[in-house]
Amino acid sequence: MGLSVERATVRRSNQNILTCAGAEFRSGKVTALLGPNGAGKTSLLRVAAGLIAADKGAAVLDGAGVRAMDRRARARAIGYLPQSAGVAWDVRVAELVALGRMPHVGAFAALSAEDEAAVARAIAACDLGVLADRAVGTLSGGERARAMLARVLAGEPRWILADEPLASLDPAHQKTVLDLLRDAARAGAGVVIVLHELAHAAFVADDAVLMAGGRVIAAGQADEVLTADRLRGVYGLDFTVDRGGDGRLRIHSPF
Numbered sequence: 001m002g003l004s005v006e007r008a009t010v011r012r013s014n015q016n017i018l019t020c021a022g023a024e025f026r027s028g029k030v031t032a033l034l035g036p037n038g039a040g041k042t043s044l045l046r047v048a049a050g051l052i053a054a055d056k057g058a059a060v061l062d063g064a065g066v067r068a069m070d071r072r073a074r075a076r077a078i079g080y081l082p083q084s085a086g087v088a089w090d091v092r093v094a095e096l097v098a099l100g101r102m103p104h105v106g107a108f109a110a111l112s113a114e115d116e117a118a119v120a121r122a123i124a125a126c127d128l129g130v131l132a133d134r135a136v137g138t139l140s141g142g143e144r145a146r147a148m149l150a151r152v153l154a155g156e157p158r159w160i161l162a163d164e165p166l167a168s169l170d171p172a173h174q175k176t177v178l179d180l181l182r183d184a185a186r187a188g189a190g191v192v193i194v195l196h197e198l199a200h201a202a203f204v205a206d207d208a209v210l211m212a213g214g215r216v217i218a219a220g221q222a223d224e225v226l227t228a229d230r231l232r233g234v235y236g237l238d239f240t241v242d243r244g245g246d247g248r249l250r251i252h253s254p255f
């Protein structure tokens, strides 16, 4: 049970951009999806979310093919936060966040008190209270990123797949977002986050999937996957990997 990508290959422009022998994500855990630019992280995440079909293999959720799921059931189960998400239409922040409840209520139906409460919780969690009435088009990049995350959180999905959710956030909001995602996992959700900053991965991740060249190089518990040797092999840089006084994994950049 859980979410996995099984023997998946994705081909584009006549070459394999993803060759995934297998990746399993655990409910109640945060998995960091790591690797250099072009490693295949977004491709793997999009296959896992059912947004693209693998040419071979498939994503499987609780024993069933993700692509075969009813679209609304899939949207209730899996919340996907795309990389640098744009919003093509101009709605207020509160309306954008409320769209995250649509898989629960259906188009044109009114939100229930429970739906409204979930929207309010997501707005508060993402520190958007004072921005709730603003048009999304007037937000800064970081504010918009928080609004997009709030939309996903409002749907209370069992799985949250987030592609670089920290991009354009200031350090305080980066920490807020990592805390929120970890809280979601502690509440039972499976959380998969594409990250570039290894210190962030060490801070938040229970598990890690390290990719390079369209393949999974290593997967498992973060402290077992993210060794200095492996990071040197993948990034060509000497990261310092140690444990803080609290015993938690820490990774320091060499520059």
Ligand SMILES: Nc1ncnc2c1ncn2[C@@H]1O[C@H](COP(=O)(O)OP(=O)(O)OP(=O)(O)O)[C@@H](O)[C@H]1O
Binding pocket: 012, 013, 017, 035, 036, 037, 038, 039, 040, 041, 042, 043, 044
């Ligand atoms: N439609 C396409 N046609 C050709 N190549 C593609 C296509 N889509 C993706 N690729 C290539 O596949 C590779 C993996 O892309 P992907 O977006 O999954 O990488 P990533 O690890 O998320 O990268 P980044 O960290 O830069 O966001 C890249 O080299 C990309 O250029």
